Amino acid sequence: MTTLPLCTVTKPMFIPFIVAGDPSPDITVELALALQEAGADMLELGVPYSDPLADGPIIQRAAARALRGQMTLQKAVELVPEMRKKGVKIPIIIFTYYNPVLQLGKEHFFALAQQNGVDGVLIPDLPFEESGPIRQLGEKTGIPLISLVAPTSKKRMETIASHAQGFLYCVSSLGVTGVRDTLPETLNGFLTEVKRHSRVPVVVGFGISTSEQVKMLKDYCDGVVIGSALVQKIEQLNERLQTPANKEEALAEFQRYARSLVAPLKQACSSHESSK
Amino acid sequence: MYNVPNENGRFGDFGGKFVPETLMLPLEEIEEELTKALADETFKAEYIRILQQYSGRPTPLTFAPNLTKLLNGAKIYLKREDLNHTGAHKINNAIGQALLAKRMGKKKIIAETGAGQHGVAAATVAAHFGMECIVFMGEEDIKRQELNVFRMKLLGAEVVPVYSGNRTLKDATNEAIRYWVQHCDDHFYMIGSVVGPHPYPKMVREFQRVIGDEAKRQFLEREGKLPNVIVACVGGGSNAIGMFYPFLEDDVQLVGVEAAGKGVDTPYHAATITKGTKGVIHGSLTYLLQDEYGQIIEPYSISAGLDYPGVGPEHAYLASIGRVRYESVTDEEAIAAFQLLSREEGIIPAIESAHALAKAVELAKTMDDSQTVLVCLSGRGDKDVQTMMRYVHVKEDDDVAAMYRN
Numbered sequence: 001m002t003t004l005p006l007c008t009v010t011k012p013m014f015i016p017f018i019v020a021g022d023p024s025p026d027i028t029v030e031l032a033l034a035l036q037e038a039g040a041d042m043l044e045l046g047v048p049y050s051d052p053l054a055d056g057p058i059i060q061r062a063a064a065r066a067l068r069g070q071m072t073l074q075k076a077v078e079l080v081p082e083m084r085k086k087g088v089k090i091p092i093i094i095f096t097y098y099n100p101v102l103q104l105g106k107e108h109f110f111a112l113a114q115q116n117g118v119d120g121v122l123i124p125d126l127p128f129e130e131s132g133p134i135r136q137l138g139e140k141t142g143i144p145l146i147s148l149v150a151p152t153s154k155k156r157m158e159t160i161a162s163h164a165q166g167f168l169y170c171v172s173s174l175g176v177t178g179v180r181d182t183l184p185e186t187l188n189g190f191l192t193e194v195k196r197h198s199r200v201p202v203v204v205g206f207g208i209s210t211s212e213q214v215k216m217l218k219d220y221c222d223g224v225v226i227g228s229a230l231v232q233k234i235e236q237l238n239e240r241l242q243t244p245a246n247k248e249e250a251l252a253e254f255q256r257y258a259r260s261l262v263a264p265l266k267q268a269c270s271s272h273e274s275s276k
Numbered sequence: 277m278y279n280v281p282n283e284n285g286r287f288g289d290f291g292g293k294f295v296p297e298t299l300m301l302p303l304e305e306i307e308e309e310l311t312k313a314l315a316d317e318t319f320k321a322e323y324i325r326i327l328q329q330y331s332g333r334p335t336p337l338t339f340a341p342n343l344t345k346l347l348n349g350a351k352i353y354l355k356r357e358d359l360n361h362t363g364a365h366k367i368n369n370a371i372g373q374a375l376l377a378k379r380m381g382k383k384k385i386i387a388e389t390g391a392g393q394h395g396v397a398a399a400t401v402a403a404h405f406g407m408e409c410i411v412f413m414g415e416e417d418i419k420r421q422e423l424n425v426f427r428m429k430l431l432g433a434e435v436v437p438v439y440s441g442n443r444t445l446k447d448a449t450n451e452a453i454r455y456w457v458q459h460c461d462d463h464f465y466m467i468g469s470v471v472g473p474h475p476y477p478k479m480v481r482e483f484q485r486v487i488g489d490e491a492k493r494q495f496l497e498r499e500g501k502l503p504n505v506i507v508a509c510v511g512g513g514s515n516a517i518g519m520f521y522p523f524l525e526d527d528v529q530l531v532g533v534e535a536a537g538k539g540v541d542t543p544y545h546a547a548t549i550t551k552g553t554k555g556v557i558h559g560s561l562t563y564l565l566q567d568e569y570g571q572i573i574e575p576y577s578i579s580a581g582l583d584y585p586g587v588g589p590e591h592a593y594l595a596s597i598g599r600v601r602y603e604s605v606t607d608e609e610a611i612a613a614f615q616l617l618s619r620e621e622g623i624i625p626a627i628e629s630a631h632a633l634a635k636a637v638e639l640a641k642t643m644d645d646s647q648t649v650l651v652c653l654s655g656r657g658d659k660d661v662q663t664m665m666r667y668v669h670v671k672e673d674d675d676v677a678a679m680y681r682n
Binding site for chain 1: 458
């Protein structure tokens with residue numbers, strides 16, 4: 001089984017999601033660095049797609065902005081060494097829909113990912129039944145394919161969990177990505193059940209957008225993915241991020257916001273932080 | 277023997293289920309219930325009863341005498357899906373899926389629509405069965421198909437405008453799927469064509485094959501043999517699969533007609549099989565219009581019902597094995613055929629169907645009078661009259677037949 005470096009982590013992780021090329025490739029690198037400084041344990045780097053079935057309006061808009069800047073799957077993968085050069089050390093997961101992978105070529109994509117130091121791949125529209133060839137390529141190249149389980153997974157959960165690599169991504173509730181005011185009351189139970197089946201860390205995402213939600217979830221999972229809330233902040237800071245005179249200040253504001261969201265997580269694992 | 281899809285929903289390489297994990301359970305539930313329903317005589321009898329008593333089936337097989345005489349070639353027959361309740365073949369599928377939804381205890385329907393025909397069909401059956409109905413429709417299509425939007429609202433459906441992408445069918449479908457992900461516990465997603473993840477392509481085929489089954493029976497009665505050529509238009513391709521499926525193992529030429537828009541050598545077309553490449557769209561692997569990076573390209577056609585960047589996976593398969601020939605017809609050719617049928621036979625076809633007709637006319641001219649061409653007239657043109665008004669200046673002395681005389 002392929003493993004991620006993070007599998008050794010024993011405290012809840014902060015996993016931010018940002019879209020490659022939103023608002024520009026260079027700024028994506030700086031945002032990643034800001035997130036690492038804010039305590040991110042891993043980064044999900046989203047590849048913009050024209051027809052994202054699992055995404056809500058905030059990430060759709062970010063993808064549209066990045067596509068206008070000609071971002072592609074290959075260019076997103078090639079951002080990883082750029083991030084490394086700037087000092088990003090945390091594992092980087094490429095989050096992409098399946099069609100761009102097919103067009104780049106499955107083998108070519110994994111070779112490229114390996115060459116550029118990608119730590120994992122997540123494909124939200126590739127369910128377990130269709131994932132065989134990709135899983136094999138992942139094993140061959142040592143890049144885990146992250147599996148997702150949803151509240152509707154039921155009988156499938158055991159099968160998915162038993163094949164999970166890297167970590168297991170739990171979709172918090174029915175629906176696409178986006179900020180939610182409330183998470184379902186059944187979520188903690190769902191996470192507990194997933195943990196019972198899983199041999200890898202269990203991470204929860206979709207809709208998590210406040211520090212209160214993070215606080216509520218931290219005892220039931222090994223990590224929290226925050227996407228839309230951060231992407232929305234990037235959207236708000238878009239102009240300032242792209243104005244040289246305001247960029248540093250905007251990055252600092254972004255970082256403060258990220259820190260505030262995951263404060264409960266970081267307090268919980270301050271001992272982990274100091275040992276890092 | 278023709279026996280696709282397999283248990284994984286594959287038509288050869290095509291088809292499958294490429295959806296977010298959340299939708300895997302609802303798809304399995306639909307598949308399970310569909311299998312039971314198709315083996316259940318009571319379900320089938322109820323489906324046929326509603327088709328007969330509510331929709332007006334069987335639809336007639338109409339010989340086109342004036343067109344045949346004008347072309348001086350093969351005899352042309354029309355399968356009159358335009359005479360269905362709500363004006364198109366779409367109602368066959370909507371009735372079938374609504375019955376299945378009812379069987380599954382779902383009371384809320386989600387649908388997407390381009391030209392509005394599937395939206396109207398979904399809204400109609402929802403009213404008939406006392407269900408709620410939400411129809412997603414691209415803002416551009418809402419403008420193009422004002423009349424159908426009004427009909428859906430009259431029928432009690434909520435029409436949700438979609439502002440993403442080109443604001444047409446592709447975007448409405450994305451939005452419908454995204455909405456379904458959120459509401460899959462109590463909503464049934466009624467897809468309007470033989471597209472989407474398994475089991476939709478198979479399910480829609482099963483509910484549309486009534487077109488071909490009836491046509492085969494009627495044709496044999498009338499001509500004592502099968503047609504030489506069958507022509508149907510292909511956007512997603514539900515009328516075409518419905519028509520072709522019962523003939524796949526017969527010695528009949530099958531021709532699917534895609535929208536060439538302003539020409540397949542321009543960027544403005546919807547000729548997916550002719551010009552597309554393999555990829556994943558709306559949950560299934562098929563041919564689609566995309567750029568080299570896998571971003572989906574917005575299609576174009578004068579017909580809101582045909583401008584879809586993908587195509588049903590079974591059509592992709594039939595093209596790959598060479599069983600069906602897929603060709604394309606431009607806006608201009610479709611407009612001419614639209615006028616021709618109106619003038620010659622007193623039948624105003626949907627612009628979608630006019631694409632099939634244009635190809636049928638072209639083929640018939642090269643054949644002799646012992647041969648026959650059957651065209652699936654998938655819908656009527658009432659909804660397209662406003663669109664046509666923008667393209668055509670009808671003059672009383674226009675001789676639209678002149679260009680077709682042999």
